[in-house]
Amino acid sequence: MNDLKPRAIRLLARREHSRAELARKLSPHGSPEEVDTVLTELQNANLLSDARFADSYLRSQGARLGAAKLRQTLRGKGVAEETIAARLAAADLPDELERVRTLWARKFGSAPTDAREWARQARFLQSRGFGTDVIRKVLKELAE
Structure with missing residues (x-):
């Protein structure tokens, strides 16, 4: 000891x-x-402090990960569900749609040209913890 x-x-x-x-x-x-x-x-x-740890993690990773991935990682680190919900609500993060657009622009930069490319981009964004509804919206905007 x-x-x-x-x-x-x-x-x-x-x-x-x-x-x-x-x-x-x-x-x-x-x-x-x-x-x-x-x-x-x-x-x-x-x-x-688990709350301070959650705040620190959200500050460092929040801009490039979706809420689902942030929640999952914090849960995996042993942070209580109530703490996660409170810290996510209090975090000064851009909304999910804005984060997806920023991440997409940094990673890809050009709209998907075919279904295969669309699926690849969608899988990447989904692996970062973004919801399918947000991903569809962003990729649909790009196709138009």
């Missing part, structure tokens, strides 16, 4: 982590009880 807290602080100094993510990184270095104790201490000292 002696080296768990400094190790956790070093990890947090590099970037924000969720509690679950930090627990996973610390687990090889101590017992589950010791890790939980250190994480609770860090949360009580306000050095560890």
Whole structure:
């Protein structure tokens, strides 16, 4: 346990982590009880916060990912569903349609010429977590 807290602080100094993510990184270095104790201490000292981690992640990835992908990734990092919903609502992100247009322009730049190209562009945007309705709207606008 002696080296768990400094190790956790070093990890947090590099970037924000969720509690679950930090627990996973610390687990090889101590017992589950010791890790939980250190994480609770860090949360009580306000050095560890899932909400702050979610805000940081949304700031860095929000402009190029859709809400579904952002939500899925945060869930995978162990952030609670209520925290995700609150942080997404509070995030200062452009609307989904604007983000799709920006990402599409950066990646492709020219309208799809055939059904195969249309499908390729749609798959790319869908892999980034954008909804099919938004993707169809943007690609339809481009075809006109």
